[in-house]
Structure formats: structure tokens, C-alpha cells
Amino acid sequence: MVSELTLAPPAPTWKLAGSAASAWRKPWFLAASAVLAVLLYWMLTNSTPAVLVYLWTWSPALLRGLSANIGISILTMALGTAAGLLVGALSFSPLRLLRVATRCYVQVFRNAPVLVLIYFTTYLFPFEVRLLSWTVPFPDWIKVVLGLALPASANVAEIFRGAIQSIPSAQWEAAHSLAFRRSEIFLLIVLPQCVRRMLPPWMNLYAGITMSTALASLVGVHDLVDAAQIASNTVARTDFTILVYFTLLGLFFAYCYPIACATRALERHHDRH
Amino acid sequence: MTVIDFHTHVADGDAAAPLVSLLDVHLAFDANAVLRGINLEVRRGQAVSIIGPSGSGKSTILRCLTGLLRPQRGEVRVAGTRVDALRSEAELIALRKRVGFVFQQYNLFPHLSVLENLVIAPMRVVGCERAAAERQARELLDKVRLTDKEKAYPGELSGGQQQRVAIARALAMRPELMLFDEVTSALDPETVGEVLTVIRDLVQDGLTCVLVTHEMRFAEEISNEVYFTEAGVIVEHGSAANIFDDPRSERTRAFLQRARGEGKRGRSVNLPHPLPLEFERLRFAF
Numbered sequence: 001m002v003s004e005l006t007l008a009p010p011a012p013t014w015k016l017a018g019s020a021a022s023a024w025r026k027p028w029f030l031a032a033s034a035v036l037a038v039l040l041y042w043m044l045t046n047s048t049p050a051v052l053v054y055l056w057t058w059s060p061a062l063l064r065g066l067s068a069n070i071g072i073s074i075l076t077m078a079l080g081t082a083a084g085l086l087v088g089a090l091s092f093s094p095l096r097l098l099r100v101a102t103r104c105y106v107q108v109f110r111n112a113p114v115l116v117l118i119y120f121t122t123y124l125f126p127f128e129v130r131l132l133s134w135t136v137p138f139p140d141w142i143k144v145v146l147g148l149a150l151p152a153s154a155n156v157a158e159i160f161r162g163a164i165q166s167i168p169s170a171q172w173e174a175a176h177s178l179a180f181r182r183s184e185i186f187l188l189i190v191l192p193q194c195v196r197r198m199l200p201p202w203m204n205l206y207a208g209i210t211m212s213t214a215l216a217s218l219v220g221v222h223d224l225v226d227a228a229q230i231a232s233n234t235v236a237r238t239d240f241t242i243l244v245y246f247t248l249l250g251l252f253f254a255y256c257y258p259i260a261c262a263t264r265a266l267e268r269h270h271d272r273h
Numbered sequence: 274m275t276v277i278d279f280h281t282h283v284a285d286g287d288a289a290a291p292l293v294s295l296l297d298v299h300l301a302f303d304a305n306a307v308l309r310g311i312n313l314e315v316r317r318g319q320a321v322s323i324i325g326p327s328g329s330g331k332s333t334i335l336r337c338l339t340g341l342l343r344p345q346r347g348e349v350r351v352a353g354t355r356v357d358a359l360r361s362e363a364e365l366i367a368l369r370k371r372v373g374f375v376f377q378q379y380n381l382f383p384h385l386s387v388l389e390n391l392v393i394a395p396m397r398v399v400g401c402e403r404a405a406a407e408r409q410a411r412e413l414l415d416k417v418r419l420t421d422k423e424k425a426y427p428g429e430l431s432g433g434q435q436q437r438v439a440i441a442r443a444l445a446m447r448p449e450l451m452l453f454d455e456v457t458s459a460l461d462p463e464t465v466g467e468v469l470t471v472i473r474d475l476v477q478d479g480l481t482c483v484l485v486t487h488e489m490r491f492a493e494e495i496s497n498e499v500y501f502t503e504a505g506v507i508v509e510h511g512s513a514a515n516i517f518d519d520p521r522s523e524r525t526r527a528f529l530q531r532a533r534g535e536g537k538r539g540r541s542v543n544l545p546h547p548l549p550l551e552f553e554r555l556r557f558a559f
Contacts, residue, residue, distance in 0.1 A: 013474055083408045130437060168380075170378055171382070173341060173376070173380065174374075174376060174380035174382075175382075176341060176365075176369065176447060177339055177341065177368045177369055177372070177373075177374035177443075178369070178394040178398065178442070178443070179364065179367075179369035179370045179394065179398045179446065180366075180394065180397065181362060182362065184397060184398075187395065188397060192384045193382075193383065195555050196384065196494075204274060229363075231386065
């Protein structure tokens with residue numbers, strides 16, 4: 001009994017040592033420790049390269065710019081999804097006129113360059129809207145959201161239409177013979193299967209739209225690209241300009257890569273079921 | 274909800290009238306005539322098989338019975354309802370609550386578990402409580418010998434298991450009439466037997482069944498009445514013994530000979546009688 005007790009404690013330390021040893025071999029852990037070591041060396045010897053100091057001081061402005069891109073992308077997808085589902089549903093309308101109209105909408109906005117659409121909405125809408133005695137400003141970033149939501153909604157409509165059509169007609173037949181109403185079949189049988197099929201392409205679209213938000217800087221929205229341009233002009237050093245645009249790449253990647261990973265995980269999950 | 278008595282031949286006052294009758298039914302898809310004057314009758318408690326070559330309109334007959342297809346001419350009566358005259362969704366739903374349909378490709382709802390597949394229609398269409406619907410679903414799973422599969426998803430089951438779930442799903446609506454559309458044609462030979470066993474049980478319980486099938490031996494064993502169709506017409510019909518042992522029509526004779534001959538060639542092992550049965554399979558022909 002006593003000997004067992006005395007023998008027991010060392011086991012956990014062995015386990016800890018084992019997990020630490022395996023963590024050492026992980027590439028991410030190695031890279032992070034290397035970066036940390038370099039930073040520590042610079043801080044201790046006070047020899048940090050000037051370009052990194054500039055990047056550090058400009059990083060809050062850059063992150064604020066990124067938050068504008070993220071905000072625009074989320075709003076665009078919310079708006080585009082709502083409009084796209086509506087347009088997609090209308091494309092099944094018994095009215096020929098509605099079907100043709102939705103078809104045109106989808107074709108026009110899926111095949112238009114995003115930048116043209118952003119210029120289009122920017123110059124089409126006024127700076128401010130007058131409602132009775134109120135003057136409501138119509139900021140540029142909302143115009144960008146609208147400009148991006150047009151192709152987003154056309155794509156969502158197409159994704160939705162494709163998903164509904166991909167549900168075999170046998171599912172409708174089976175549900176009909178179980179005495180479901182058409183509306184019940186759509187809501188209980190077809191739509192839940194559509195959601196699963198739509199999610200991967202929808203997330204691809206989300207990543208694509210997020211990358212397109214970089215165009216917002218061209219119509220004067222203070223986004224990440226705009227912040228980088230201001231920083232680069234202010235600091236006016238070639239090495240900083242290069243570094244800041246690499247940082248931009250890294251930031252967009254850090255936002256879009258997890259979306260792509262989640263999409264692939266969903267596709268794998270879909271395959272299994 | 275009325276409890277359906279499977280032994281309806283004693284319960285129903287109008288037992289003399291057939292449960293299903295087709296009178297001179299014509300149906301064409303555009304210029305393509307599929308049914309060219311079908312006459313058919315099924316009495317309560319009977320098992321009726323429809324046999325015949327592929328493309329002879331067998332499945333189309335079943336689809337007319339439950340209003341999935343509407344004939345251009347003729348009368349379709351099911352349990353006193355003129356199915357060919359139904360127009361509104363409510364009327365069709367009233368009919369379909371009483372008729373179960375099992376498909377060749379099972380057509381289970383892939384996003385729902387086995388249990389959910391079985392309870393969704395009783396709950397949403399009939400308005401059963403979940404607890405009651407689940408209790409009934411478990412009883413039906415026992416009946417089709419899938420007691421332990423209620424949490425599985427259709428994609429995780431074999432073809433034979435999926436087909437038995439599909440049968441249980443149709444039974445969950447407590448139909449008076451069950452239609453089986455080539456339910457074993459998509460299955461591996463090993464799993465055909467388990468599905469036929471379930472159907473045999475239903476027939477023995479007295480449930481009225483109409484089967485479209487290529488399993489000649491099975492049709493012969495369970496059917497009260499067999500119809501042979503070819504090119505959209507009923508060539509002949511009669512008791513199983515009549516059709517299989519002593520067909521009047523030369524065309525029936527030729528079809529049966531072909532079906533049996535190919536069945537023998539397609540199967541190398543002779544399975545012991547009585548169970549599992551030996552099933553001739555037309556699709557091995559090609």
C-alpha cells in the first residue's frame with residue numbers, strides 16, 4: 001500500500017514532459033518561439049529595425065481599416081443572402097414574367113465586374129437623402145455594401161436555385177405520397193436539404209466578397225487598403241511600403257483562410273452523411 | 274385518427290365492392306401512350322401482383338392509384354374515391370393518407386434519422402403527439418426487424434435496411450392500401466429476402482397490397498391475383514396458379530419462360546427451400 005502511494009506521483013510529470021516534447025515538434029510552435037526570440041533580442045539590445053517600429057505604430061490604424069472591411073463583408077452577405085433567397089425563390093414563380101426578370105437579374109449581376117458595380121452604386125445614389133425636413137447622410141461605405149450586395153445576391157440566387165433543383169424529384173414524390181402539402185414538402189423536406197448543399201458555395205462566396213471589399217478604398221471608404229496607402233505615404237520609406245502591403249496580404253489571409261477551412265470541413269461532413 | 278384494422282374484410286360493411294378498381298384507363302406522356310385501356314380490381318385483404326416486361330406501364334398504374342399521375346381517360350377508384358377526378362390538394366391529401374407507397378429507390382429523407390423519417394408524416398400530416406408517434410415508430414421498426422437502427426441516418430444503412438425503413442414509414446400512416454413499386458429491384462441479391470419477408474408478413478396480416486415486381490417466385494407465393502401487362506394493356510389476369518402454371522396467352526407464356534430461364538442462368542447457387550426463396554431477376558438479362 002505504502003509503496004504504491006510513493007510510486008504514484010511521478011506519473012503525471014512524465015505525461016507533461018511527453019506532451020511538451022511533442023509540442024516542440026509542431027511547426028507553429030517552433031515558428032512562434034522563433035519570432036518571440038527575435039523580438040526579445042531586439043527589445044533587449046534596443047536594435048529593432050525602424051520599419052517594424054513604424055508598422056507597430058501604424059497597426060491600430062490598419063486594424064481599424066480591417067474592421068471596416070469585415071463590417072462591409074458581413075453586411076454585404078446579410079443583404080445579399082436575403083435578396084438572393086428572394087430572387088432565387090421568385091425564379092420558381094409560375095409567372096413567366098417573374099421568371100424572366102429574375103433570370104435577367106442573375107445573369108446581369110453575375111457577369112458584371114465588381115468594380116464597375118461599386119462605381120455604379122457610388123455615383124447612382126446621392127450623398128444624402130432628404131426625408132421631409134430631415135437630411136440623412138448616405139455614406140460611401142453603405143454604397144459599397146449595396147454595390148457588392150448586387151453580385152452577391154445574384155450568386156446566392158443561383159446557388160439557391162441550383163440547390164433546390166439538385167433535390168431529386170423522387171423526394172417530392174415520396175413526400176407527396178405521405179400526404180404532405182406542397183408548402184410542407186418545401187419547408188420540411190426540400191429546404192433543410194438545400195441548406196446543407198448551399199453552405200459550402202455560400203462560404204466560398206463570402207470569402208470572395210471579403211476579398212472584393214478591398215475595392216472600397218477606390219471610392220473613398222477608409223478601409224484597410226486606404227489605411228495602408230495613408231501609412232505608406234506618410235512614412236515614405238520603400239521598405240515600409242513593401243512591409244505594409246505584405247501585412248495586408250497576411251491580414252486578408254488570416255480572415256479568409258479560416259472560412260475556406262470551415263467550408264472544406266463542411267464539405268467533408270456533407271460527404272459522410 | 275382511426276385505427277386501421279388490417280383484417281378489413283370482416284370489418285367493412287361494403288366488403289363486396291372492390292377497394293381498387295381501374296376501368297379502361299388511358300395515359301400518355303405527350304405522344305407516348307403508356308397505358309392503353311387498363312382494367313384492374315383489388316378486393317380488401319387481397320395481395321395483387323402486376324408483372325410484365327420493363328416499360329409496360331406497371332409503375333404508371335401504381336402512380337395513378339395515388340394521384341401522382343392523372344390518366345387522360347378512364348376511371349380510377351380507390352376506396353370509393355374517384356381518384357382521376359380529384360383536383361384540389363386537400364382531396365389528394367385525404368386520399369394519400371389512406372394509401373401507402375413504397376418506391377424502388379426507397380426515397381427516404383436523407384437529412385432525417387430513421388426515427389424522424391417515421392414520425393414526420395404522422396406528426397405533421399395527421400397531427401399525432403410526438404410520444405405517440407415515436408411509440409408507433411418503434412413498434413414498426415420492430416415489425417421490419419430494425420429495432421436498433423432508430424438513430425441511424427439513411428446513408429448509413431444498406432439498401433435492404435433502407436427499403437424496410439421506407440416500408441415502415443409508409444405503414445406509419447396506417448394505410449388501408451399499400452403499393453409496392455419494384456421495391457427489390459435496386460437491392461443486392463442478399464438483401465432481397467429480408468424485404469420480401471417483411472412484405473409477406475404484411476400480406477399475412479391481411480393488409481391490401483398491390484405489388485409491381487420482377488420476383489416471379491414471390492409473386493406466385495403471396496398473390497391472390499396476378500396481372501400480366503405488356504405494352505400498356507393487361508394481357509391476362511387470374512389466380513397465381515393459373516397465371517404461372519397454366520397461362521392462357523402465348524405472350525404470358527413467353528414472358529414467364531424468359532424470366533425464369535434468365536433467372537436460372539443468373540443464379541449459380543440454388544438456395545434451399547422454403548426460405549429464403551429463389552428470386553428470378555429480369556435485370557440480369559443484359
